[in-house]
Amino acid sequence: MNNGDVLVIGAGIAGIEASLLLAGAGRRVYLVEKTSYIGGNVIKYEHVFSNMECATCMVAPKQQELLGNEDIKLLTLSEVFDVEGSSGNFVVKVRKRARYVDPVNCIGCNTCFDPCPVSLKNEFEEGLGERKAIYIPCAGALPNVPAIDPENCVRFQGKDCQACKEACMFDAINFDEKDEELELKVGAILVATGFSSFNPNKISQYGYGKFGNVYTAFEFERMFASNGPTGGKLLLRNGQSPKSVAILHCVGRKEKGYCSAVCCMYSLKFIHYLKDKLPEVKIYELYSDLCIPGKSYQKFYEEMKEKGADIVRANEFSVVEEGKGIVIKSTLNGKERSLPVDMVILAPAMEPRGDASKLAKILDVPLDEHGFFREEPYNPVATPREGVFIAGCAQDPKDIQGSVAQSEAAVGRILATP
Amino acid sequence: MEEYWQPLETERNDVEEKIGVYICECGPNIAENVNIDEVTEVVSSLPSVEVVERHKLLCSEDGKKFLKNSIQEHGLTRLVIAACSPKQHESTFMKVCEEAGLNPHLFQLVNIREQCAWIIEDKEKATERATRYVRAALRRIPYHRPLEKREIDCNPDVLVIGGGITGIETSLLLAGPDRKVFLVEKTSSLGGKLREFEKLSPNMESTERLLEQKIKDIEKNDNIKVYTDSEVKEVLGFLGNFIAVVKSREDDEEIEIKVGSVAVATGFDLYDPMKDSRYGYGKFDDVYTAMEFEKMNLDGKILLKNGQSPKSVAIIHCVGREERGYCSGVCCAYSLKLARYLKAKLPNVKVSNLYSELSVPGKVYQKFYEDTKCMGVDFIRAGGIEVEEKTIKYTTDDGKGKNLPVDMVILAAAIQPTGDASKLAEMLKISLDKKGFFTEEHEKLGPVSTSMEGIFIAGCAQGPKNVVDSIVQAGAVAGKILSSVIPGKKLEPEVRTSEISEAFCVGCQTCLEVCAYGAIYFDEMKRVSVVNEILCRGCGNCAASCPSGAASLKHFTTTQIHQEVVEALR
Numbered sequence: 010m011n012n013g014d015v016l017v018i019g020a021g022i023a024g025i026e027a028s029l030l031l032a033g034a035g036r037r038v039y040l041v042e043k044t045s046y047i048g049g050n051v052i053k054y055e056h057v058f059s060n061m062e063c064a065t066c067m068v069a070p071k072q073q074e075l076l077g078n079e080d081i082k083l084l085t086l087s088e089v090f091d092v093e094g095s096s097g098n099f100v101v102k103v104r105k106r107a108r109y110v111d112p113v114n115c116i117g118c119n120t121c122f123d124p125c126p127v128s129l130k131n132e133f134e135e136g137l138g139e140r141k142a143i144y145i146p147c148a149g150a151l152p153n154v155p156a157i158d159p160e161n162c163v164r165f166q167g168k169d170c171q172a173c174k175e176a177c178m179f180d181a182i183n184f185d186e187k188d189e190e191l192e193l194k195v196g197a198i199l200v201a202t203g204f205s206s207f208n209p210n211k212i213s214q215y216g217y218g219k220f221g222n223v224y225t226a227f228e229f230e231r232m233f234a235s236n237g238p239t240g241g242k243l244l245l246r247n248g249q250s251p252k253s254v255a256i257l258h259c260v261g262r263k264e265k266g267y268c269s270a271v272c273c274m275y276s277l278k279f280i281h282y283l284k285d286k287l288p289e290v291k292i293y294e295l296y297s298d299l300c301i302p303g304k305s306y307q308k309f310y311e312e313m314k315e316k317g318a319d320i321v322r323a324n325e326f327s328v329v330e331e332g333k334g335i336v337i338k339s340t341l342n343g344k345e346r347s348l349p350v351d352m353v354i355l356a357p358a359m360e361p362r363g364d365a366s367k368l369a370k371i372l373d374v375p376l377d378e379h380g381f382f383r384e385e386p387y388n389p390v391a392t393p394r395e396g397v398f399i400a401g402c403a404q405d406p407k408d409i410q411g412s413v414a415q416s417e418a419a420v421g422r423i424l425a426t427p
Numbered sequence: 428m429e430e431y432w433q434p435l436e437t438e439r440n441d442v443e444e445k446i447g448v449y450i451c452e453c454g455p456n457i458a459e460n461v462n463i464d465e466v467t468e469v470v471s472s473l474p475s476v477e478v479v480e481r482h483k484l485l486c487s488e489d490g491k492k493f494l495k496n497s498i499q500e501h502g503l504t505r506l507v508i509a510a511c512s513p514k515q516h517e518s519t520f521m522k523v524c525e526e527a528g529l530n531p532h533l534f535q536l537v538n539i540r541e542q543c544a545w546i547i548e549d550k551e552k553a554t555e556r557a558t559r560y561v562r563a564a565l566r567r568i569p570y571h572r573p574l575e576k577r578e579i580d581c582n583p584d585v586l587v588i589g590g591g592i593t594g595i596e597t598s599l600l601l602a603g604p605d606r607k608v609f610l611v612e613k614t615s616s617l618g619g620k621l622r623e624f625e626k627l628s629p630n631m632e633s634t635e636r637l638l639e640q641k642i643k644d645i646e647k648n649d650n651i652k653v654y655t656d657s658e659v660k661e662v663l664g665f666l667g668n669f670i671a672v673v674k675s676r677e678d679d680e681e682i683e684i685k686v687g688s689v690a691v692a693t694g695f696d697l698y699d700p701m702k703d704s705r706y707g708y709g710k711f712d713d714v715y716t717a718m719e720f721e722k723m724n725l726d727g728k729i730l731l732k733n734g735q736s737p738k739s740v741a742i743i744h745c746v747g748r749e750e751r752g753y754c755s756g757v758c759c760a761y762s763l764k765l766a767r768y769l770k771a772k773l774p775n776v777k778v779s780n781l782y783s784e785l786s787v788p789g790k791v792y793q794k795f796y797e798d799t800k801c802m803g804v805d806f807i808r809a810g811g812i813e814v815e816e817k818t819i820k821y822t823t824d825d826g827k828g829k830n831l832p833v834d835m836v837i838l839a840a841a842i843q844p845t846g847d848a849s850k851l852a853e854m855l856k857i858s859l860d861k862k863g864f865f866t867e868e869h870e871k872l873g874p875v876s877t878s879m880e881g882i883f884i885a886g887c888a889q890g891p892k893n894v895v896d897s898i899v900q901a902g903a904v905a906g907k908i909l910s911s912v913i914p915g916k917k918l919e920p921e922v923r924t925s926e927i928s929e930a931f932c933v934g935c936q937t938c939l940e941v942c943a944y945g946a947i948y949f950d951e952m953k954r955v956s957v958v959n960e961i962l963c964r965g966c967g968n969c970a971a972s973c974p975s976g977a978a979s980l981k982h983f984t985t986t987q988i989h990q991e992v993v994e995a996l997r
Contacts, residue, residue: 026872034910060870067871069514077518116484118454178454179484262793270788299784302756304862304890305870307748322824342825379790386630387637389895390902405790409871411896417875418902424909425600 011097012196015423016041018089018368021049022409023201023401023416025071030420032080039193040075041087041103043364045156046146047072049203053133053227055234055241057409058278059309065149065236072151084191086156092198092372096396096426101193107186109157110143115181117153119145124172129161131238135228138238143173143182148236157182197396197423200382201416202368204402207261207358215260215355216328220335221246223328223353226275233282243286250287251351255337256280257326258296261358267379269406272356273300277313277320279354284316292318293348295326295339328353359406372397381405390419398422444569445477447503448561449494451485451510453540460544462554466509469558473565477501486516491523498527505533505571507564509557511540530573532922532982535564563995570987578917579961581667582687585908586611588659588851589692591619592894593886595641596901597690602650605914609684610645611673612655617642619694623718625725627894628764629795654682662689662855665962666881667918687912688881690904691865693851695887698747698841706746706838707814713737714814714836717761724768737776737834740769741819743812744782747841753862755891758839759786763795765837766804779805779831781812781821807831842891855882856945864890875903878943880962883907923982924963925970929955931977938969938978 015031017024020042028038040047051057054064075081084105091102125141133146140146142162143155157173159165164184174182206227209217216223222245224232231237232244245251256276262268276294283290299320301310314320323339323346330336337348361380369376374392377383382399385391389405390398398419401412448470452458467479478501484490485508498506506529508520513536521531539557547553583606587594590612602608616622617638624634645651654673660681661672667687674681697718700708708714712732715723723729731737742762748754759782766778785806787796800806809821809829819831844863852859857877858866865884868876875883885900886892892900912918927938927947932955939947939956946962947969949955956978958969969978970985979985 022872030906030910034913057871062871071872073514113488116454116456116487118456120455267790267793268786268788298786300786300788302754302786302788302891304753304860304864307753342823344825377790381790386632387895387898389899406788410874411899413872414874414896414903415899417904417906418899419906421600421902421905421907421909425603425905427603 011427012099012194013037014039014193014195016089016099016101016193016195016198017201018199019043019049019201019203019401019403020047020083020085021201021203021401021412022051022068022071023203023412024049024199025068025075026413027199027201027400027416027420028081029071029074029078030417031423032078034420034424036080036424038081039101039103039195040081040083041089042083042085043088044146045085045108046150046152047075047083047085048151051409052147052150053234054230056278056281058274059305061278061281076152083152085152087191089368089371096394097196099195099198099396101195101198103191103193105189105191107159107188108154109159109182109184109186110155111181111183112152112154114179115154115177116179117145118178119155120178121155121173121176121182124176126170126172127161127163134231134238135225137228137231147234154181157184197398197426198372199416199419199423200368200372200374200397200399200403201401201419202362202365202403204359204406205362207265207360209260209355209357212261212264214327215257216330216335216353217355220328220330220353222251222335222351223355226272226279226354226356229279229282229354233286241286243283245351251290253291253293253350254283254352254354255293255295255348255350256354256356257328257337258294258356259358260355261360262297265358265360265379267358267406268298268300269359270300271359271406271408274306274309274408276354276356277301277310280313280316280318291350293337293350294318294320295323295337295348296320297322297324359402361403365403374399390415390422442504444475444505445501445503446475446505446507446565446568447477447498447501448479448507448509448565449485449497450479450481450539450561451490451508452481452483453511453544454484457510457540457544460547460550460553461539461557462550465554466558466561470561470565473562475505475569476565477503485510486519491519494520494523495527498524498529503529505568507535507537507561507568509537509539509561509564512538512542530575532574533568533571535568535571537561537564559995562997563991566994567987567991570984570990571982574922574981576922577920577960579667579920581912581916581918582669582685583912583914584609584684584686585688585690585912586659586662586669586671586684586686587690587692589619589694589886589888590614590617590653590655591692591694591886592621592638592641593694593888593897593901594619594690594692595645596898597692597885597904598651599641599644599648600902600905601908602648604650606650608651609671609673609686610651610653611657611659612653613658615656617645617653617655620718621894623721623725625721625768626764628760629791631764631767659851659854665959666920667912668961669881688883688908689855690908691851691855691857691882691884691888692886692901693845693848693888695842695891696845698751698843700746700838700840702750703747705813706743707816707836708838711814711816711836713817713834714838717758717765717837717839720765720837724765724772729769729772731834736773739777739779739833740835740837741779741781741831741833742766742837742839743814743819744780744839745784745841746838747843748783751841751843751862753841753891754784754786755842756786757842757891757893760792760795760893762837762839763799763804765839766799767802770802770804777805778803779807779833781807781809781819781831783808783810842887844888848888855879857882857884864888875900875907879945881912920961921963921965923965923980924960925958925965925967925978925980926960927956927958927969927973928977928979929953931975932956933975933977935974937972937974941968941972943968
């Protein structure tokens with residue numbers, strides 16, 4: 010008898026959508042998420058192209074529905090470490106790390122943060138902001154229950170600290186919670202683990218990590234975010250507002266060997282971000298080929314251009330220091346150009362996550378030459394292993410619309426299989 | 428002080444109202460910023476208030492149990508809870524009401540956290556505001572009506588319009604012993620545009636082999652009924668209950684099909700370059716569209732008009748892009764494929780691709796481009812293209828004017844909606860965007876749904892895309908239908924719907940114009956508008972636009988809102 014339950018790995022937008030559809034069909038879903046929160050990368054953005062909707066508002070109803078759905082067992086801070094069996098009868102082993110905070114008692118009042126003596130760089134904020142050892146990644150993150158990071162919490166390093174527990178009025182903190190190993194029996198597995206960003210410090214000519222005012226797209230997103238480390242203020246490292254900003258496309262494209270499909274669009278979105286906060290700012294977009302396919306994206310390009318930006322083709326960028334400022338050197342048709350700017354935003358390639366190969370081995374499915382999960386020809390949600398499906402950016406760089414469509418298609422395949 | 432409220436005679440009933448008010452402390456969140464005792468004192472003295480209690484955390488298991496017991500103990504007829512945002516816990520407390528035997532719509536959740544305790548620093552001001560909000564809710568709640576859940580049957584069968592790769596994929600995924608698929612195709616055979624391509628990029632594999640297998644699968648599937656040479660003439664009904672009329676072109680026979688959902692997979696047409704004289708199409712010999720060239724290639728006859736093989740060919744990208752106003756996304760990739768056809772069939776041919784922006788997104792296409800380049804294909808970034816007799820005039824990126832002598836010109840034309848898209852849109856009551864493509868429900872989160880529940884769109888009918896993405900969207904439609912229109916399952920449509928008073932309706936049909944969901948129809952006999960409660964999503968547009976006040980939204984009637992606002996401002 011085939012098991013109808015489904016394991017979805019990754020609680021980003023693709024995983025969330027798939028889980029909701031599967032539960033709607035009466036299937037039980039185990040949604041395994043590595044971090045302490047759901048929403049993946051989408052909740053890091055303030056707005057999404059091309060309708061410029063508020064990203065968190067857009068996904069909030071789906072997130073709430075997910076959290077309230079009794080057929081979806083959400084396992085955060087969890088990772089799959091073993092898969093046996095075959096389609097219809099998989100046995101999956103999951104390691105569930107302790108949160109140390111009881112989600113039933115906790116009401117998300119956040120009173121436990123202040124007293125915590127440990128402060129460190131917040132990964133969610135791309136290091137631009139700080140968090141405590143007991144934390145939620147950002148305001149509004151769901152589930153609204155903090156987690157304790159045992160690697161940085163002083164109590165777990167041997168010190169006698171109970172500051173958070175003492176501050177909690179609901180007796181929600183439990184230092185004695187243990188990591189668990191769970192065994193799940195499912196009939197199908199969907200991989201929706203998303204993507205990582207190419208790290209531009211690999212290419213010294215972009216000046217990332219060298220010059221303070223060179224930012225990656227994700228860092229800029231968090232800077233602009235109203236729930237971000239600056240409360241939405243666009244600032245240089247010296248605390249002042251930039252007067253001129255250059256956005257460099259295709260960072261890492263040559264190294265990776267493919268076009269990441271979304272960078273031109275979000276780079277254009279950044280024009281809106283910049284003009285919204287700094288109406289007088291001078292904006293330059295330097296690109297190699299403009300990639301804006303689809304029925305609505307060219308209109309978006311024209312609207313953004315009209316806001317006032319120099320969108321120009323350029324090759325071989327290098328970001329150098331001249332005097333106290335940054336200058337971007339580029340060539341076009343043999344001619345060299347120098348562009349002095351206050352701030353540089355890099356649009357880096359989308360790449361597979363660092364743990365993709367480990368997961369691929371556990372699932373016994375292949376990766377392609379770029380490290381993305383390999384799909385079957387003309388069956389883009391299927392892998393060579395029956396019963397194991399893929400969706401979203403784990404398979405191929407794409408935008409949110411493409412990821413959602415692919416996750417719905419994966420559900421279609423799963424539900425169509427008897 | 429004026430009378431507290433004077434309920435309309437028509438709204439009162441003979442049951443003695445017993446309203447329970449529960450104030451949540453929400454830990455320190457509300458308790459520390461609002462003086463709950465003060466709120467309790469004011470509210471206790473109001474008419475019909477049976478009990479006012481406070482609780483540390485109403486949404487907790489303990490809180491919910493407490494609420495349920497209290498509702499039953501006091502025999503409450505209506506419930507007001509002052510706590511957090513409805514978005515957070517309205518559904519939580521509605522479930523508690525149901526479990527306690529109280530209709531969940533006889534309940535109002537007052538937000539004294541996000542809208543009060545969390546935003547007003549001064550405790551006195553916050554307390555005054557919280558009291559005001561609770562008073563307003565208490566004035567509103569006697570006008571709440573109990574609303575009952577509705578259940579409708581649904582037909583699991585599906586109508587798929589369009590027998591190209593998208594329609595084929597959708598049908599194969601959906602068909603099963605308890606779900607029939609009716610696949611309607613305008614032409615005499617299945618396969619759509621793919622029938623005209625020899626190969627598909629980037630794998631350069633045979634399209635015929637792919638299609639052959641898929642069509643065989645359709646033919647041997649007893650649960651798929653195919654109607655070729657047929658068109659859909661009419662679609663009536665709503666989610667779970669559609670009736671479609673399919674007319675065969677051969678014998679003019681009309682067939683009625685009953686289905687629960689509809690998938691539109693009608694594909695695309697190619698932009699006609701006749702519209703742009705710069706490309707010389709129809710003017711000079713040997714200027715072909717990409718589809719015409721595909722046919723030439725499929726027939727094994729890549730020949731000029733004079734019967735000879737071309738020695739030099741130019742493929743011009745972005746034809747029609749300016750006029751259509753969008754990038755079709757697939758032309759760069761298929762232009763690379765066409766270049767490869769040429770190199771494979773005519774080894775010494777000179778091939779030049781003239782483009783403005785090279786668009787090769789995704790993990791496979793850049794390599795496809797680079798490998799094509801390695802085959803000796805020339806890639807020229809060109810602007811200001813003018814096709815003349817056996818020559819192409821163009822301007823390079825750095826402004827130089829150039830001439831390219833060629834034997835043959837292939838125009839990579841834009842993908843546009845089919846000519847009958849607007850007719851179909853009207854028939855199905857779904858909308859087209861400014862470019863003529865069917866509009867999806869939500870750009871990001873609803874790519875294959877439409878504003879009409881039960882009607883889906885996929886493939887190039889929704890927007891220009893390649894074969895793989897069309898296959899994905901076909902799968903997405905299957906995913907949406909398989910997870911919602913399930914054999915034997917009853918559908919629960921929205922309960923807080925609009926209703927139109929026959930007495931007050933003047934027949935102006937303003938409501939029909941503003942309804943985005945096709946949920947209102949005009950009764951020609953009675954000359955009044957009527958709401959289809961199954962399709963209504965409770966958006967309230969009709970109630971807001973109705974000049975005679977005939978349309979009102981359940982749970983948000985003028986009286987209910989008015990009473991709440993009057994008290995909130997008093």
